[in-house]
Amino acid sequence: MIPNDTSTSLIMIFGATGDLAKRKLYPSLYHLYKKGKLAEKFAVIGTARRAWTHEQFRENIKESIITFVGTNDQIDDFASHFYYQPHDVTDSNSYIQLKKLAEELDTKYSLQGNRIFYLAMAPEFFGTIADHLKSDGLTETIGFKRLVIEKPFGHDLESAESLNAQIRQSFAEEEIYRIDHYLGKAMVQNIEVIRFANAFFEPLWNNRYISNIQITSSEKLGVEERARYYEKSGALRDMVQNHMLQMVALLAMEPPIRLTTEEIRSEKVKVFRALRPIEGDEVEKYFVRGQYDKGTIDNNEVVGYRDEHNVVPQSNTETFVAGKLMIDNFRWAGVPFYIRTGKRLTTKSTKIVIQFKNIPMNLYNKNEQLSPNLLVIHIQPEEGITLHVNAKKSGRNIQTKPVKLNFSNEADNGINTPEAYEKLLYDCLHGDATNFTHWDEVALSWRFVDKISEVWENKQSSFPNYKAGSMGPFEADKLLQQDNFSWWDVTDLDVENC
Amino acid sequence: MIPNDTSTSLIMIFGATGDLAKRKLYPSLYHLYKKGKLAEKFAVIGTARRAWTHEQFRENIKESIITFVGTNDQIDDFASHFYYQPHDVTDSNSYIQLKKLAEELDTKYSLQGNRIFYLAMAPEFFGTIADHLKSDGLTETIGFKRLVIEKPFGHDLESAESLNAQIRQSFAEEEIYRIDHYLGKAMVQNIEVIRFANAFFEPLWNNRYISNIQITSSEKLGVEERARYYEKSGALRDMVQNHMLQMVALLAMEPPIRLTTEEIRSEKVKVFRALRPIEGDEVEKYFVRGQYDKGTIDNNEVVGYRDEHNVVPQSNTETFVAGKLMIDNFRWAGVPFYIRTGKRLTTKSTKIVIQFKNIPMNLYNKNEQLSPNLLVIHIQPEEGITLHVNAKKSGRNIQTKPVKLNFSNEADNGINTPEAYEKLLYDCLHGDATNFTHWDEVALSWRFVDKISEVWENKQSSFPNYKAGSMGPFEADKLLQQDNFSWWDVTDLDVENC
Numbered sequence: 001m002i003p004n005d006t007s008t009s010l011i012m013i014f015g016a017t018g019d020l021a022k023r024k025l026y027p028s029l030y031h032l033y034k035k036g037k038l039a040e041k042f043a044v045i046g047t048a049r050r051a052w053t054h055e056q057f058r059e060n061i062k063e064s065i066i067t068f069v070g071t072n073d074q075i076d077d078f079a080s081h082f083y084y085q086p087h088d089v090t091d092s093n094s095y096i097q098l099k100k101l102a103e104e105l106d107t108k109y110s111l112q113g114n115r116i117f118y119l120a121m122a123p124e125f126f127g128t129i130a131d132h133l134k135s136d137g138l139t140e141t142i143g144f145k146r147l148v149i150e151k152p153f154g155h156d157l158e159s160a161e162s163l164n165a166q167i168r169q170s171f172a173e174e175e176i177y178r179i180d181h182y183l184g185k186a187m188v189q190n191i192e193v194i195r196f197a198n199a200f201f202e203p204l205w206n207n208r209y210i211s212n213i214q215i216t217s218s219e220k221l222g223v224e225e226r227a228r229y230y231e232k233s234g235a236l237r238d239m240v241q242n243h244m245l246q247m248v249a250l251l252a253m254e255p256p257i258r259l260t261t262e263e264i265r266s267e268k269v270k271v272f273r274a275l276r277p278i279e280g281d282e283v284e285k286y287f288v289r290g291q292y293d294k295g296t297i298d299n300n301e302v303v304g305y306r307d308e309h310n311v312v313p314q315s316n317t318e319t320f321v322a323g324k325l326m327i328d329n330f331r332w333a334g335v336p337f338y339i340r341t342g343k344r345l346t347t348k349s350t351k352i353v354i355q356f357k358n359i360p361m362n363l364y365n366k367n368e369q370l371s372p373n374l375l376v377i378h379i380q381p382e383e384g385i386t387l388h389v390n391a392k393k394s395g396r397n398i399q400t401k402p403v404k405l406n407f408s409n410e411a412d413n414g415i416n417t418p419e420a421y422e423k424l425l426y427d428c429l430h431g432d433a434t435n436f437t438h439w440d441e442v443a444l445s446w447r448f449v450d451k452i453s454e455v456w457e458n459k460q461s462s463f464p465n466y467k468a469g470s471m472g473p474f475e476a477d478k479l480l481q482q483d484n485f486s487w488w489d490v491t492d493l494d495v496e497n498c
Numbered sequence: 499m500i501p502n503d504t505s506t507s508l509i510m511i512f513g514a515t516g517d518l519a520k521r522k523l524y525p526s527l528y529h530l531y532k533k534g535k536l537a538e539k540f541a542v543i544g545t546a547r548r549a550w551t552h553e554q555f556r557e558n559i560k561e562s563i564i565t566f567v568g569t570n571d572q573i574d575d576f577a578s579h580f581y582y583q584p585h586d587v588t589d590s591n592s593y594i595q596l597k598k599l600a601e602e603l604d605t606k607y608s609l610q611g612n613r614i615f616y617l618a619m620a621p622e623f624f625g626t627i628a629d630h631l632k633s634d635g636l637t638e639t640i641g642f643k644r645l646v647i648e649k650p651f652g653h654d655l656e657s658a659e660s661l662n663a664q665i666r667q668s669f670a671e672e673e674i675y676r677i678d679h680y681l682g683k684a685m686v687q688n689i690e691v692i693r694f695a696n697a698f699f700e701p702l703w704n705n706r707y708i709s710n711i712q713i714t715s716s717e718k719l720g721v722e723e724r725a726r727y728y729e730k731s732g733a734l735r736d737m738v739q740n741h742m743l744q745m746v747a748l749l750a751m752e753p754p755i756r757l758t759t760e761e762i763r764s765e766k767v768k769v770f771r772a773l774r775p776i777e778g779d780e781v782e783k784y785f786v787r788g789q790y791d792k793g794t795i796d797n798n799e800v801v802g803y804r805d806e807h808n809v810v811p812q813s814n815t816e817t818f819v820a821g822k823l824m825i826d827n828f829r830w831a832g833v834p835f836y837i838r839t840g841k842r843l844t845t846k847s848t849k850i851v852i853q854f855k856n857i858p859m860n861l862y863n864k865n866e867q868l869s870p871n872l873l874v875i876h877i878q879p880e881e882g883i884t885l886h887v888n889a890k891k892s893g894r895n896i897q898t899k900p901v902k903l904n905f906s907n908e909a910d911n912g913i914n915t916p917e918a919y920e921k922l923l924y925d926c927l928h929g930d931a932t933n934f935t936h937w938d939e940v941a942l943s944w945r946f947v948d949k950i951s952e953v954w955e956n957k958q959s960s961f962p963n964y965k966a967g968s969m970g971p972f973e974a975d976k977l978l979q980q981d982n983f984s985w986w987d988v989t990d991l992d993v994e995n996c
Binding site for chain 1: 557579684687688690691692695696697698699700702707753754756757825854855856857859861862870871883884885888889890898902903904905907
């Protein structure tokens with residue numbers, strides 16, 4: 001089904017005064033509005049604790065657009081669709097008020113009873129809100145009802161299961177849109193297309209031709225204002241359980257029968273089921289954790305993690321994870337998927353490097369290896385695809401040099417591709433859950449990750465073990481060295497833009 | 499064997515006042531000289547009919563460098579190595595004089611008796627000169643002797659055989675360097691490296707993954723001053739017998755055991771032996787000939803071929819050839835190699851397009867075909883590699899768009915790659931005959947081409963049949979349409995440079 005380009009709905013945002021709403025949701029809605037991809041008659045209700053008026057809220061919306069989009073074009077008309085309701089998430093009266101406003105707006109804007117509930121707030125309230133939405137009658141509507149939930153979805157398998165059980169009282173699985181904003185990124189969405197729309201790649205996409213796959217998602221930032229959450233989470237739960245494993249699934253999945261939500265999710269789930277569980281003594285062979293010490297980033301001295309605001313002095317929280325994943329199926333047996341992610345690293349970059357096996361026989365460079373062929377998928381901040389191939393050096397001797405075939409998404413479009421949130425909001429408005437995570441995926445990835453955290457929580461770390469501004473602890477390099485591989489330097493792989 | 503970067507030799511150029519010498523050979527020698535790739539003690543003797551002095555010749559050399567290289571740096575020292583000898587190619591006395599001068603220079607420059615005889619003149623004298631070089635003692639030397647011969651090597655198999663028999667009286671096969679200047683082009687030399695130094699391409703390089711290969715070598719120029727030769731040759735002999743078939747051989751050959759001259763030539767010969775002979779009634783199914791009518795090129799009216807200077811009014815000479823070649827071996831059975839070449843076409847361009855088969859199942863664009871993957875090798879004027887792949891369009895819908903992964907040789911080096919002649923001269927100085935054509939290749943390609951010319955010569959053409967400025971006759975399009983293919987528009991395939 002290819003949906004209409006516009007879709008009518010009331011959008012209720014819980015946590016409307018928060019950072020995510022201001023930085024991502026309002027700008028995304030504005031972009032959709034400007035592109036004519038919001039129905040003419042849409043309405044947004046923002047809720048939060050503060051006692052704002054509609055007008056105050058609208059001023060805030062406009063400020064967010066001016067700050068993060070950089071324009072005030074049609075801003076008054078856009079903001080006029082926004083309404084505010086002060087809200088206490090634990091108080092039924094709040095929900096009853098909200099219901100009244102929702103019904104008014106439904107009539108005023110002819111919204112056909114369609115409702116999207118977007119939970120952009122602290123996860124401890126997800127369950128409570130879902131309960132109230134049902135018990136106070138907000139989910140009783142003649143249109144569709146959809147629940148959008150930000151991460152984290154639970155803290156481990158057990159808490160995720162109990163959260164899921166709770167929200168499933170109010171919403172069916174197909175009404176739940178679990179956000180993983182990586183799945184909204186243009187080049188993450190491109191993984192499938194690269195694989196399944198090109199005769200060129202699929203024949204090589206297996207253990208006969210691929211030697212290993214490396215996924216790096218590095219940040220320069222430290223924990224910033226998020227220590228209260230991060231101290232309980234760490235990089236494994238914050239990044240690996242969701243984003244990193246989702247990228248692995250998209251890279252490793254079998255071609256689906258067709259491109260429906262169900263078929264794609266079912267293939268992704270099969271990858272998680274084939275993922276070799278790493279537990280007990282195996283954990284230290286397959287996984288490395290790290291925590292940043294003080295160091296230098298962009299010529300600025302920065303403090304170590306343990307000296308950050310709201311971090312305990314002996315914190316055992318990992319700010320870096322590297323791991324080796326094995327997918328035990330016919331396609332991938334023997335091909336390691338290496339992942340690494342962390343804070344306070346050398347560069348901000350998310351890249352996937354697919355390294356091909358060496359050619360069967362080296363006719364060139366008798367005494368040195370030929371550079372292996374690489375396919376690099378640049379996820380962020382630059383977007384593009386690079387293929388590293390060997391060509392002939394100019395001059396007489398038969399010497400090869402690695403050259404890059406580049407495609408840069410930015411260079412091509414002239415403008416940045418739509419923000420992940422814009423895509424995901426659009427998908428949700430149209431009932432397309434393909435780029436949201438199904439409960440089965442959440443459960444399997446928690447199961448995988450829990451076995452690792454269990455070992456780490458019961459064993460003292462030797463933190464801090466990497467300098468801010470480096471690419472993580474030495475052990476992360478050793479992880480690949482033992483397989484005779486090494487991390488490709490992500491700073492060296494950039495698309496050469498003009 | 500990796501030779502020294504410099505090599506000592508006396509270079510004798512027959513046809514030293516001609517166009518090729520001025521435009522290509524002197525500039526190439528100058529480049530080698532500037533790069534330190536000519537031995538310090540090199541010497542060049544130019545010969546031709548004119549009664550020039552050494553000084554007049556040197557002035558001419560300098561003029562050529564200034565005109566075609568655009569510098570006069572170290573030009574006096576460079577020119578001082580050049581000597582001139584007025585010469586009558588049929589007169590023994592001339593050769594005896596030449597021998598004397600050669601011996602003097604040998605002593606003066608310590609050239610170790612090494613001699614390269616470069617025949618840059620009308621082909622009718624090749625045999626005569628080779629005879630005299632032996633009979634008048636020039637080939638009697640303690641160093642190496644090498645004969646470099648420009649095209650055409652014969653007019654058909656019979657004349658080529660008799661020329662070959664004649665020169666083999668004076669030179670052994672391994673002393674004969676038959677120039678095909680396409681083999682000196684950077685990106686033609688890259689075909690092998692792309693194929694054999696990349697794990698990425700070789701597994702796909704066969705009839706399971708490739709649907710067809712298209713080689714276009716188009717010129718904007720008409721016959722210019724060459725009608726006297728061209729009237730007797732035509733595009734088939736002038737371009738197909740040598741350049742086009744050589745590119746086919748490099749694309750189709752099996753990986754050689756090692757990269758020696760013998761092994762590579764032996765694999766190329768095997769391609770020619772597997773080439774399906776096209777004869778009799780088959781010719782019009784596989785080959786199309788054309789001759790340009792008047793038309794418009796770059797907004798200038800140009801005359802038809804039959805109105806060109808020195809062309810007979812009813813000329814039957816083809817200025818365009820398109821053909822379908824089949825290589826009947828395991829790797830290529832069923833994959834057509836389409837070639838086309840001609841004068842007065844839309845653009846000056848030599849490109850190879852490798853078109854891959856469609857993916858087994860189209861998950862995207864239900865109602866339209868996905869763009870096929872293409873690997874484009876840009877031979878001239880631009881040099882580079884482009885891979886056409888499908889990526890996801892930005893925006894919500896699952897739509898693909900073809901994108902190009904580009905590598906541009908120029909962009910990479912900042913400067914143009916060495917001219918073909920520079921490379922080939924360098925190779926010859928070092929005794930590397932890999933990028934010259936072996937007699938076996940010449941013989942097999944004449945055998946193939948002769949069967950086609952035989953049919954064409956005995957059947958009146960319907961010339962002129964294409965307009966100057968077009969891409970050739972309609973029948974060239976039909977040739978591919980009958981296989982459900984079509985020519986890729988070479989003007990549309992360019993590397994997007996910055």
